Amino acid sequence: MIKTLNSPPYQGGHDFRVDMETLKENIEYGVTLQARERVLKAEGRPPTFIREIILENFMSYEYARIPLTRGLNIICGPNGSGKSSILLGISVALGQVYTERSRRLSDLIRRGKDLGRVTVVFDNRPVDGKRPISFSRSDSFMLSRYLRKDGSYWFETDYKEASAAEVREVLSSLNINPDNMLLIMHQGMVEEFALVNAEDKLKMVEDVVGLSGYREKVLDSQRRLQALVSEETAVKQLMGMAEETLTHWKDVYGRFLKKQELISRRDYLLKEKFWVQVSKLEKNVEVTSNKLELKRREANELSDKVSRSEEKSKSIEIEFHASYNKLKRAFTSLSFLLSDKSSSEARRRTLESAVSSLENMSATIGRHLAECKSEAKDLKTLQKDIGILVDSWSKEVEIDARKSLEASGEAEVIEKALAQDEEGMFSLAKKYAEERANGALLAYQRRQAEKEAAELERALKELKAELANLELQKPSMEPRVSVTRQLYDIDAELSSVTAQIGAYADVPDEAKDIFESYSTKYKELKDRLELVLENKKAVLSELEERKRVWRRGIHSVLESVNPLYQEILRGLNAYGYIRLVGEEEFEKTGLELLIGFRGAAPAVLDAYTLSGGERSTATISFLLALQRLSASPIVAVDEFDVHMDPVNRERIFRSIFQRAQDDEKQYVVITPSQVKIMGDDINYVVTQMVEGRTEVGTIAGR
Template identity: 40%
Template sequence: MPSTYIKEVVLEDFMSYEYSRVPLKPGLNIITGPNGAGKSSIVLAIAVAMGQTYTERSRRLRDLIRRGKNVARVTVVFDNRPVNGKRPIPFSRKDEVRISRYLRSDGTYWFEMDYKPVDKAEVVYRLSRLGINPNNMLIIMHQGMVPEFSRLSPQERLRLVEEAAGLHEYRERILSAREKLEAIVSEEESLKELLSKSERTMGYWEEQYRRLLEKRELRKKLKELRLELAWSKWNLQLKNVEKIGARIAQRELEANKWKNRLNEAEKRVKEAREDLNRAWEYLEEAFIELSVEERALGRVEASSKESIKDAMKSVEAARAKVEALKSSFFEKQEELVEASVERAISEFRLKMIQSEISRLKRKLSEARQKLSELESEAKSLGPKVETERSPDEIIQEIRFTSARLSSLADVSDDTEQMYLNYSKMLEELKEKAKILAENKRAALEELEERSRLWRRKLRSLVNEVNRTFNEILERLDAKGEVRLIDLDDVEQAGLRIFVGYRGAPLAELDPFTQSGGERTTAIIAFLLALQRQMKSPIRVVDEFDVHMDPANRERVFEQIFEILKEAGGQSIFVTPRRLVGLKGGTHIIVVQNVAGTSRIREVS
């Protein structure tokens, strides 16, 4: 992509300027003039227009307004003419892009870009797309910043170099990857803690769910037991009905037997009564006959012994007959009594059995009614269950099951949903943990890869800078080295500069070891060595040569001309000293203060 440059800086009521247009060109621009002429004001105007934070911290912006004025404006005009059909500043279709900043005496300010109001953030963003960071002292180095550079920590120096060379994105990508990794690690730790809590909670709900399943199983078993009990009671009642029926049948057989015996007894009574009646009749006849014989005996003459004897025989025979009939009568009477007793006993036993049969039939009817009720009750609970167990056995098991069920009364029916919810959540957390672990691995690989790329780019950059740095210092009777430190930690990584003059050993550049001229020479040599690597199309340095001796200053200028010509881009150097050894192609601006107003003159 073609590079832009600052075509012009316009200062209006800014510091010692009323209205001045400072023309600038690609390549090397030197602004010179006596002290107090207003040279540094041009550098300050460029920085203010670009929104440099340093200028806002170091002084009040309203103090930059020319005395007696209420508003000041500084404008930086960038060249945007197409090169090979492409514009250096792609977001604009104009040949010039103007960035202006207005300052008011009440302390307020605002920006314009091509005469349209914009905020500072947009200005900073647009410049960053061009590789320009006005807050980087390697791009805009104000008066006094050269010694300040020596006071920077190695970490601060490295960040400035990275940004100036366009490598800051590699650092930002590392920090972004590390931030991403830290976020993943933090999320993973939080997830692990949540997973641990969830597993403990899940353990509780697993136990509760196991108890719920047991409770459901016991409920099911209790239902089955109650069904079995109902049919067991029915079975028992059925057996009772059958038993009663069997007893009735048995009693009916006995009743029939006693009926037969009663019939036989009645028949015997009848026969015995008839026999007794006949015996009585025979006895009466015998008594009559005896009476007749006795009377006949009384009528027999005593003189007739034969007749008496015969009569006596007849009486004896009649008496014997009577006795025989009496004996027979008594036998018949006894037989009648026995038959009557037998009949009474048979009749009594028959009545008892018939009474029992009636009672058993009533009992059977009740038993059948209860059997029907038990069958209806059992059917209402479920289909018939074949069981050999007695109701007492089943009731015992029901009591045991009910007792176990009572111990699970605290288990809510919502337990299953809670268990399923936690189970699902736990699975989701475990899946998320797997994803996080994979993301962590990928993020770690990404961080390591970005870190390797950053280190490789830095080492390549520093090797180039180191080579040029030594080449420049050798021409100034010195030697130096640029070292990278702690590259394993992007936050602690830094850049150290070592320099030695006139054969002295290398010493780290700091505000105390070297003289002011030596420090300035080393820093300018470092800046020049960095020029080929810088991405910013512009560099501005204000009064870098204040502490240099004339010989070193002349040699440094030679290096400036040579290196900047090769590096390209636009460089703006400010010096109050007399210019010596200038080469063609150098654009010179002379600044003078006339009656309190700075004026510029372009030297051809």
């Protein structure tokens, strides 16, 4: 068994496996006289035959239905009556390559018509419940080909359009290869067979008897062997180049390791430097945080003092306003009091003046009374009234004097109180000014503390941001390194190591991967070479085994066909045999037919040694002998007898008749000659040209 690698091959690898069990089975199976029956039985299908050919607007046919039967069908008629057109129609319907290479299909359409059709009706009746064409449910299967004047065509199977590939698949399932001249021999092909080289003759025979697969297996093994030889050469070349490359990269890899060692030291120094920076930043963050905390506490305390100072100032201000209002009220009272005093004194003075005037008036009246005794009564009354008025006003003057005295006393009291209140207000104003000054000083100190706190907070934020940036690098710098050295010592060593790394600048970073890749590839190539050599050995063994099986199959064919061939030739007063040539080389192995007439030594069938009749006789005899092994249910030959003498023609026809009697195969024989053999099992088809078109009739056998 050929081995395969789990991984894909490095270049041009092949995975070959030999089915030795199948080969052994084929050896056991061999090739016997019942090959055709075994092929069909293996597929579980009965053989078929062509029941009818329908030609419409095809060559000389306007419309004709040609019935055929299993066994022997003889088509005869005058030259030019359309006999060969029947076989040509069968070939066109089956998609034979010969018909498409030798002429244009549009030329086969009847003159004056644009569309032609050829139809082959296969028998599809079931046998033991199975049909030859399993996918069709009908007792007949129609294969048609339509031809257009413009050169286009298409196939139909049971009135459904089909592709050429589908048609080939159907025919292959029936073991019909229309391109093998040993199955369908057109006019002139009997002569042409003699021109076919020995190698191609053998290939035709293999196709007829079902041995083509054996040849394909041998060719497949040869192709795979050649591929393995080519791969062996390629792998060896690649190994040589890979070894040189691997040596170079091994040196580079050594320098790469030294570079990696320096890089590791540099990375450690970078890590050490990193943790020095982190430690320094962490310490600065801690110190700054403490300073900020103290400054914030100081600012808070100053804020409290400012608040208390403002409250005290407010209290003094309220007290000052209260004293002011009190002083204002006292001044108002004093003003009213002084105003009343002034009014009282003015009124007193007025009253005193009036009293003095009244007293003077009373004295004057008294004098008048003394002088004027007659008017005394009125004057006395007036004097009395004045006296009353003077008494009244004098009392009021006393009252006003007393009030003025009282007002003066009250004014003195108020003035003393005002003096005291005024002194208190001055004191409050001084205290207020002092408190306001103190509050302003505290507010200034608070602002300074807040400013310093803000600066510390900003500095702390910058420190934390710097530390946060370093935090991003922490995962790659873990674990934390205990640092004892100063930063400048680390920087000095780092510069030295970096300079040393620069000396290895020509070493690529991929050196390790490249070295390992080439190492892996070299190992893969080495493993691949071992595998190729193992596979080569296995394929060589497989090839020899397949050749042996193929040769045994071919020899089995010859062992079966040769006696029949010789038996047919004996009836023709001839002797011959079939042999293989060039067996030493598979590609040059071929098949030769030898025949000798009337006691002559057998000669190889070719275009020069034998006459036309002898070549035809040898070819048809071989064709008949081969039919017992043929897997095809149909064989058709056109005008094989044109060069034969009457005696051999009649003998060949009798051989064909006898072969058809012993076989279920369908034989279609076309001849321009008069047929002297009659039989109930023979289907005679006669063609005749009538008014420019071919008419077809059948004659019952007798």
